[in-house]
Amino acid sequence: MKQVNVQVAVIGAGSAGLSAYRAAKQTTDSVVLIEGGTYGTTCARVGCMPSKLLIAAAEVAHSAAHTEPFGIVIDGQINIDGKKVMQRVRDERDRFVGLVVDAIDEIDPQDKLIGNVKFLTETQLQLDDHTTVNAQRVVIATGSRPTYPNAWDDLGDKLIVNDDVFDWQDLPSSVAVFGPGVIGLELGQSLHRLGVEVLMFGMGGKVGPFTDPEIMDYAEKTFSDEFYLDADAKVNNMQLNGELVEITYIDKQGKEQIKHVEYVLAATGRRPNVDNLGLEQIAIDFDDRGVPVADPHTMQTSISSIFIAGDASNQVPLLHEAADQGKIAGRNAAIYPNIVTGLRRSAIAAVFTDPQLAMVGLSYQQVTEKLGGCDCFETGSVSFENQGRSRVMLKNKGLLHLYGEQGTGRFLGAEIIGPQAEHLAHLLAWAHQNRMTISQMLEMPFYHPVIEEGVRTALRDLNAKLKLGSAMTSECMECGPGC
Amino acid sequence: MKQVNVQVAVIGAGSAGLSAYRAAKQTTDSVVLIEGGTYGTTCARVGCMPSKLLIAAAEVAHSAAHTEPFGIVIDGQINIDGKKVMQRVRDERDRFVGLVVDAIDEIDPQDKLIGNVKFLTETQLQLDDHTTVNAQRVVIATGSRPTYPNAWDDLGDKLIVNDDVFDWQDLPSSVAVFGPGVIGLELGQSLHRLGVEVLMFGMGGKVGPFTDPEIMDYAEKTFSDEFYLDADAKVNNMQLNGELVEITYIDKQGKEQIKHVEYVLAATGRRPNVDNLGLEQIAIDFDDRGVPVADPHTMQTSISSIFIAGDASNQVPLLHEAADQGKIAGRNAAIYPNIVTGLRRSAIAAVFTDPQLAMVGLSYQQVTEKLGGCDCFETGSVSFENQGRSRVMLKNKGLLHLYGEQGTGRFLGAEIIGPQAEHLAHLLAWAHQNRMTISQMLEMPFYHPVIEEGVRTALRDLNAKLKLGSAMTSECMECGPGC
Numbered sequence: 001m002k003q004v005n006v007q008v009a010v011i012g013a014g015s016a017g018l019s020a021y022r023a024a025k026q027t028t029d030s031v032v033l034i035e036g037g038t039y040g041t042t043c044a045r046v047g048c049m050p051s052k053l054l055i056a057a058a059e060v061a062h063s064a065a066h067t068e069p070f071g072i073v074i075d076g077q078i079n080i081d082g083k084k085v086m087q088r089v090r091d092e093r094d095r096f097v098g099l100v101v102d103a104i105d106e107i108d109p110q111d112k113l114i115g116n117v118k119f120l121t122e123t124q125l126q127l128d129d130h131t132t133v134n135a136q137r138v139v140i141a142t143g144s145r146p147t148y149p150n151a152w153d154d155l156g157d158k159l160i161v162n163d164d165v166f167d168w169q170d171l172p173s174s175v176a177v178f179g180p181g182v183i184g185l186e187l188g189q190s191l192h193r194l195g196v197e198v199l200m201f202g203m204g205g206k207v208g209p210f211t212d213p214e215i216m217d218y219a220e221k222t223f224s225d226e227f228y229l230d231a232d233a234k235v236n237n238m239q240l241n242g243e244l245v246e247i248t249y250i251d252k253q254g255k256e257q258i259k260h261v262e263y264v265l266a267a268t269g270r271r272p273n274v275d276n277l278g279l280e281q282i283a284i285d286f287d288d289r290g291v292p293v294a295d296p297h298t299m300q301t302s303i304s305s306i307f308i309a310g311d312a313s314n315q316v317p318l319l320h321e322a323a324d325q326g327k328i329a330g331r332n333a334a335i336y337p338n339i340v341t342g343l344r345r346s347a348i349a350a351v352f353t354d355p356q357l358a359m360v361g362l363s364y365q366q367v368t369e370k371l372g373g374c375d376c377f378e379t380g381s382v383s384f385e386n387q388g389r390s391r392v393m394l395k396n397k398g399l400l401h402l403y404g405e406q407g408t409g410r411f412l413g414a415e416i417i418g419p420q421a422e423h424l425a426h427l428l429a430w431a432h433q434n435r436m437t438i439s440q441m442l443e444m445p446f447y448h449p450v451i452e453e454g455v456r457t458a459l460r461d462l463n464a465k466l467k468l469g470s471a472m473t474s475e476c477m478e479c480g481p482g483c
Numbered sequence: 484m485k486q487v488n489v490q491v492a493v494i495g496a497g498s499a500g501l502s503a504y505r506a507a508k509q510t511t512d513s514v515v516l517i518e519g520g521t522y523g524t525t526c527a528r529v530g531c532m533p534s535k536l537l538i539a540a541a542e543v544a545h546s547a548a549h550t551e552p553f554g555i556v557i558d559g560q561i562n563i564d565g566k567k568v569m570q571r572v573r574d575e576r577d578r579f580v581g582l583v584v585d586a587i588d589e590i591d592p593q594d595k596l597i598g599n600v601k602f603l604t605e606t607q608l609q610l611d612d613h614t615t616v617n618a619q620r621v622v623i624a625t626g627s628r629p630t631y632p633n634a635w636d637d638l639g640d641k642l643i644v645n646d647d648v649f650d651w652q653d654l655p656s657s658v659a660v661f662g663p664g665v666i667g668l669e670l671g672q673s674l675h676r677l678g679v680e681v682l683m684f685g686m687g688g689k690v691g692p693f694t695d696p697e698i699m700d701y702a703e704k705t706f707s708d709e710f711y712l713d714a715d716a717k718v719n720n721m722q723l724n725g726e727l728v729e730i731t732y733i734d735k736q737g738k739e740q741i742k743h744v745e746y747v748l749a750a751t752g753r754r755p756n757v758d759n760l761g762l763e764q765i766a767i768d769f770d771d772r773g774v775p776v777a778d779p780h781t782m783q784t785s786i787s788s789i790f791i792a793g794d795a796s797n798q799v800p801l802l803h804e805a806a807d808q809g810k811i812a813g814r815n816a817a818i819y820p821n822i823v824t825g826l827r828r829s830a831i832a833a834v835f836t837d838p839q840l841a842m843v844g845l846s847y848q849q850v851t852e853k854l855g856g857c858d859c860f861e862t863g864s865v866s867f868e869n870q871g872r873s874r875v876m877l878k879n880k881g882l883l884h885l886y887g888e889q890g891t892g893r894f895l896g897a898e899i900i901g902p903q904a905e906h907l908a909h910l911l912a913w914a915h916q917n918r919m920t921i922s923q924m925l926e927m928p929f930y931h932p933v934i935e936e937g938v939r940t941a942l943r944d945l946n947a948k949l950k951l952g953s954a955m956t957s958e959c960m961e962c963g964p965g966c
Binding site for chain 1: 498532536539543549550554563568570580828871908913930931961
């Protein structure tokens, strides 16, 4: 049995683990990075990057199919070559994974260990049957994996998760997507736009990342107009039938339907990879999902020498948060016991559907819990349906809600469905982190004609509701036609 | 002769005039709004809005013609129906103009006068031969018009300006565009993408709004790759030849060429409409272009009761600046003599080509004049050619320069050619107006994978050059693949 003695062991070489390794190495040379699977991050292999590649193809196909209102007539067939679509997705995905692998190749081989980790004690890790690592401090950065009801395993290789989609050699003819959350909507809409028949089923009526009921309703309606989506579905049976999956469900009109699809895509959530680490061997505190509890500012768990970062922490499962958490956890593991709090930025999340979805700062639910009891906040609103630039581009679908605090006038958060929401979200998230008031935001420059002018209309609405200014009465007198 | 006595007369019912009228009316009821031509603003009739409509059609046509790399094959012809393209441009343009006219319809008829204005004295205006207006204070908001060499008038109706383009019933087969500035590039590239043969000629090598030589070079190269553009052209002759214009020029290889085009589009600049107002009758101070000098914070001219706003002022000929200037001028005319300074925002300008162009804060030239002598600023740079998200969408063309001050670390300005630059410009302009440092900007949230991550790479580069932080060494360890 090989013995390794180090100051810091990082378990997992994904986005959080790499960031933690790098941060720890800035303070101490004695760090190992342990990987149990193959190198390459969730983001690059099966997450952000390949999904954006599929979306890029879907947008191009959709745009080509909707040229007529602009006076552009395609006289012929738009052929979606599934093999070529998936070839580009895989090739570019492989390139992004290659960048990660290259970065790992540059790490000193002495710092890299391969094996599945079990905690023996708080400071002792067993790697398979070949190595024992004595680590004074540990960072858990083991990521997450898709989760779905066990019964679905009966569908065999007809049941797929997002990982599988990006290894397809061709596009299937039909897919039933379970879960109209972030992953389900991005993949489901893309596949639909690439000519795949899509049925999307949810539970409990939730659509996207939203907590604001009006924004969620708008999203539900928008996506339902494009493909079959029942956000509160009654699926009575799913079973293999030859090469297809037979799904029996009650449709939105209350009628029983039987449909056959090539695949069932489970986009029903992800769970942190903390259940096979032997954590039961050490007296670490878990939350009610079985995930070690950690301080979001230090990433320290209830065992002071153990830190956690990234999807494994079950805090905010997003790439940029994993990088930040990894940096905090890695540095603190290195400088322990004199740990410090790290930078946690204002919340931002974007979903790359069309229209796009985004969340900034506090959600409607958080604002309501915090300030709803005293009528201490207001909601500013704008529809993108008649917003000038959105209409020019025929991207005029969407609704934006901004939340602002009575008294202070501070911007609290936003929920958005609309064109270019990823960019609006950055503008708003920076304003949020800068602790700007709605009045200050209205003093900022807005060009014309831009989609950001929709944000301004919502800010004007909110400012008026906060009794800090007037509502927009005549856009032509104040900011130009279609502003 | 009708006599009208008012406290405030606003000359011109365009964007600046409407804003001035509205602001003045908030203080005094005694305001008249005088229009010499037809109602409807430059922005709505012949500027921002119709140009964005033409660009929207061009982008859709361009996207449909470039689907193959994504695996989407159009089996047939992409027909650009010029009549339908122009129909939508005119219909939607008319709708925007209608919004302006509706707003003007709501103004009390007593407040509206029609006529061409001549100053008789500082406080006396003659409208054609029918009305004399005695105005204690005056706001000049007469806009601007295209300007070009007189000799070109020999081309008759084959010489056009941007106004004419938006009244076309169909697309022509060929156009020579003179002036690769903002208007020339937007219209020229759109027409090219809509199947019109475009030749673009400039003088002196300037392309777009840029002052940074590297950014300008990149723009020159990018647009030259798409259509014939000689930014420093030698045109020896232009003359009518039947229904066409014959142009004789020396091409970039030094060879004489003779080409025939359907139209010559003069995009050679605009001049303020202050030359026919009888301003020579009053002792107002002019700049060397014959435009009344005004304080940009009060919009007051050298005659204390006369204010100027919008394109007429020749300060920043942009819609949002016209609205701000109008508001300042109108309010100050109303509260005169106790005038106040008004809000002037950080500079932002965007050009809606592909890639887009943008300017924020101080230009390279302004930064150099202010801080170049002492080596007091640095330039952070990023190319979008390998930026992750840009590459995913095959929009990976562009170059961004950010300028930051040594010592304070403050963000000074930016020049950008790149994808979605209009959105990056808003983020940067808000940061500029918030007087943020580069280090503070790096603390802000960036989602993944987004084009804003390119801005972060440039910020990291700039921060390192300002000796305030480290440069990005391994994106995979710090912010994910393709960040």
